[in-house]
Amino acid sequence: MNEFSLEKKVALITGANGLIGREISDALASFSASLILIDNTESPELDNYAKNLSEKYLVKIKVFHTNITDINEIKQAIAESVLYFGKIDILINLAAIDAKFDENINDMPKTAFEDFPIDLWNKSVEVNMTGTFIITQQVAKQMLIQKSGNIINVASTYSLVSPNQNLYNFNEEDNQLFKPIDYVATKSMIPNFTRYLATFYGKKGIRVNTIVPHGVLNNASNEFIENFAKLSPLGRMCNKDELRGPFIFLASDASSYMTGSTLVVDGGWTAW
Numbered sequence: 001m002n003e004f005s006l007e008k009k010v011a012l013i014t015g016a017n018g019l020i021g022r023e024i025s026d027a028l029a030s031f032s033a034s035l036i037l038i039d040n041t042e043s044p045e046l047d048n049y050a051k052n053l054s055e056k057y058l059v060k061i062k063v064f065h066t067n068i069t070d071i072n073e074i075k076q077a078i079a080e081s082v083l084y085f086g087k088i089d090i091l092i093n094l095a096a097i098d099a100k101f102d103e104n105i106n107d108m109p110k111t112a113f114e115d116f117p118i119d120l121w122n123k124s125v126e127v128n129m130t131g132t133f134i135i136t137q138q139v140a141k142q143m144l145i146q147k148s149g150n151i152i153n154v155a156s157t158y159s160l161v162s163p164n165q166n167l168y169n170f171n172e173e174d175n176q177l178f179k180p181i182d183y184v185a186t187k188s189m190i191p192n193f194t195r196y197l198a199t200f201y202g203k204k205g206i207r208v209n210t211i212v213p214h215g216v217l218n219n220a221s222n223e224f225i226e227n228f229a230k231l232s233p234l235g236r237m238c239n240k241d242e243l244r245g246p247f248i249f250l251a252s253d254a255s256s257y258m259t260g261s262t263l264v265v266d267g268g269w270t271a272w
Contacts, residue, residue, distance in 0.1 A: 003254040006033035010085045011251060012078075014038045014068055014135055015095030017046040019218050019240060020154075024092065025049075027244035028251060029057040036081045036088065038064045038135075039095070060085070068095050068131035074138050082142055090251050091139045092152045096128045098183050113181050121182045128186035136197070140206065149206040151197065152250050155190035157214040157266050158183065167227050191262050198260030207259040209250050214266035216240055233268030 011028050015021045016037035025035055035053070039046050042065055050061045062084055064077040081088060136151060143149025163179035190210055197208040215228055217237040229235045246265050249255050264270060 004252045006031040009089040010034045010087055011090035012036040012088050013092045017041045021094050023240045024247045027248055029053045029059050031248055034060040036062050038066050040067045068135045069126050071134050074135055078138050087146050088139055088142050090150045093132050094154050097124045099180050112178055116181055124182035124186050129189055143206050147205045151208040153190045153194050153210045155210050155212045156187040157269050159187040159190050160270050164231055195260045202259055209258055210262040211246055212264040213243055214269050
């Protein structure tokens with residue numbers, strides 16, 4: 001359907017080397033979008049992935065190994081991208097620090113709120129809030145020149161509800177893991193950040209919406225999967241390809257009358 005086409009659109013994706021970042025990059029490319037992929041990783045993985053996507057879908061892709069908290073690096077990446085593509089139509093703010101229990105459980109700080117380290121708090125604020133602010137502000141300047149743009153922020157169910165800590169109860173009571181406060185607090189900014197921008201730029205051709213994924217399956221232990229299933233109305237975790245449709249919808253003209261909205265893709269997690 002033509003309204004879902006992203007042909008002649010240029011999409012900038014932060015956190016592009018992550019699980020969701022790669023999946024959404026593939027999804028947008030499959031609908032003919034050109035891509036600007038940003039991630040702070042120094043490995044060649046993202047470059048190789050971008051090369052494969054470009055050959056697979058015959059789209060143009062630029063890659064930047066850039067820290068979104070460094071305003072000078074971001075300005076340079078945007079300037080190079082605009083020089084190459086001529087515009088930036090879509091911004092997808094995926095980059096974030098998250099304590100993912102299904103990926104690095106052994107590295108999790110085993111602390112309750114009253115003991116949570118201030119340095120971890122500051123790091124999350126810097127990336128999840130300040131970094132998101134910087135990239136959005138700089139891309140918005142280009143979108144104002146174009147008099148058009150589409151910003152998609154990525155929040156979390158924990159920007160809508162508090163974590164059910166029973167999901168993370170893997171150990172004895174005196175050594176229980178918790179979903180930490182830094183991620184919950186910083187992601188809680190996103191829905192209202194979205195509403196602010198949507199109302200601020202609505203009459204200037206820029207749409208801004210939030211998408212809320214939850215429980216994306218990625219090397220999760222059987223124990224985590226079982227815990228999650230008990231607490232989910234659909235009784236399972238999300239397969240990464242189930243996010244393709246929602247992101248394509250928000251990125252395309254199919255959602256042209258949506259702004260300031262929150263699209264929740266959580267298997268019903270926030271419904272009870």
